[in-house]
Amino acid sequence: MSRRISWVAILMMALMVLFTVSCEGPAGVDGVDGVDGADGMDGADGAVGPAGADGTDGTDGVDGNMSCLTCHTQANMDMIKGEFAVSGHAAAGALGYAGGRGSCSRCHSAEGFAGYLLGYPGEDLTQKSALSCESCHGNHESLEDGISAPMATMAAINLIVDETTSADFGNASNLCANCHNSRRNGDYYTSVDSLDLDGDGVNDFEIHADSVWISSTHAGPHYSAQVNTIIGLGGYGATATTAHESVGCVSCHMGDATLTQGGHTFDPNLANCTVACHSAVAADFANWVSGKQDAVSARMAAIGDALVAAGAMTTDGAGHYSPARAMVHIDVFEAFWNYRVMYQDHSFSVHNPGYYTSMLATAEAKLGL
Ligand code: HEC
Ligand code: HEC
Ligand code: HEC
Ligand code: HEC
Ligand code: HEC
Structure with a gap:
């Protein structure tokens, strides 16, 4: 108990001393500055100012693939495939017979035509297929706006029967012209002046200057006579040009x-x-065309009958006439040749009406019709 009293007494005494001796001391050192307070909230946005003047328009960009889609839609390509499926090119009736033969393949198979365009001479081919899209179409040379279908060739052609005469339609028709021009002219037959009938290397007889030997049941310019007919060459008689060439x-x-x-x-x-x-x-117009064609067919049939009578042709009696292997007078041969040009051109005058008129009249005159 006495111990606790004395602690209190000491504390009281100390406080009394403290108060009695206290007086003003030197100024204390300034305290460290406090940390800055957080930023206040943003004020409300001001009112929208007046609209500025419009800028100038930029230049139009390229249409992108819209120009490609004039051709490359699935619908367009499918339609073209459908059309092509019914074409004689796709059917290629003579493919098996002519597609691989060296002298035929340039026109009768895709492989032959590709090789011909690359400049290879005609050779026998084992691989042969019908023409396809790629046969006539190459690759685009550029992909600029407004491009046209890429073509395997559009170059003018030289006639097979006369390499010094060219034909130029000035457009994609030149592609067709590579295959649709005659393989022979009449002089292939008229220039033969002696005959080795049994093939033993010895001429069996001379051919009289007024006579011509029709050596094959296929004699003629071939079914590809269209270009020659359009430009008015290959038949006997006066040549004639036609607006259809352009x-x-x-x-x-x-x-x-x-x-x-x-x-x-x-x-x-x-x-x-x-x-x-x-x-x-x-x-x-349909009537007008077939009317003309019918008139031409009738004149051709009369010529055909006269050629049968002259021994230059045979007939099945149903309007089809084939060459006979025979020695005929040159007049008969010229009538025969005109018949074959018209038959193998197969437009019944549309390709060159004036030229048909001349070929028909010449044949009729030579046969005394
Ligand atoms: C310069 C191109 C060319 C050459 C070369 C060629 N032909 Fe043709 N041939 C054609 C054309 C074009 C046609 C079809 C024309 C038509 O349909 O009116 C055709 C048609 C035919 C046909 C009739 C086909 C049918 O469906 O009626 C036969 C057969 C034929 N050729 C066989 C041959 C043989 C065999 C050879 C080679 C000895 C040959 N061709 C060489 C272009 C050629
Ligand atoms: C015998 C040749 C030949 C064959 C085979 C051929 N084309 Fe063409 N094609 C042409 C010609 C010629 C044009 C017209 C070019 C012109 O007018 O300048 C053309 C045009 C076109 C065009 C552009 C015009 C259009 O109608 O849209 C397309 C696309 C086309 N062909 C796709 C095809 C496809 C796909 C195939 C195969 C299924 C094919 N062609 C097979 C000759 C051919
Ligand atoms: C006027 C018609 C046409 C127009 C427009 C066109 N094409 Fe083509 N294109 C064709 C034909 C036809 C083929 C050949 C088709 C075949 O062989 O099957 C072809 C083939 C192609 C091919 C494959 C052969 C190659 O050249 O490499 C490509 C890729 C192509 N076109 C891209 C384009 C593009 C990209 C555009 C637009 C910039 C375009 N085409 C515009 C018609 C056209
Ligand atoms: C690579 C050679 C080749 C080219 C290129 C070619 N044709 Fe032909 N064409 C032929 C042959 C071969 C035939 C006969 C098909 C068969 O019966 O074997 C033929 C047949 C035809 C026929 C008769 C078709 C039928 O249904 O009987 C027509 C019409 C024709 N071609 C037009 C054209 C036109 C137009 C072009 C150009 C756009 C063209 N051809 C390009 C070789 C060609
Ligand atoms: C003025 C229009 C016209 C021109 C140009 C034209 N043709 Fe023809 N072509 C026809 C008509 C019409 C026929 C007859 C069709 C018929 O009677 O069914 C025909 C018939 C044909 C045939 C025979 C078809 C068959 O069924 O045997 C072939 C092959 C042919 N033309 C190819 C060509 C070629 C290749 C060219 C260009 C060198 C050409 N034509 C230029 C309108 C034309």
């Missing part, structure tokens, strides 16, 4: 397409005749 194959045979005519069926569409040229007779 039209070119593609405008008549392709152009407007249906499932069975025009476009990639390559079968001429009568609608194409009225696009730019024959609008005046549009109403019954």
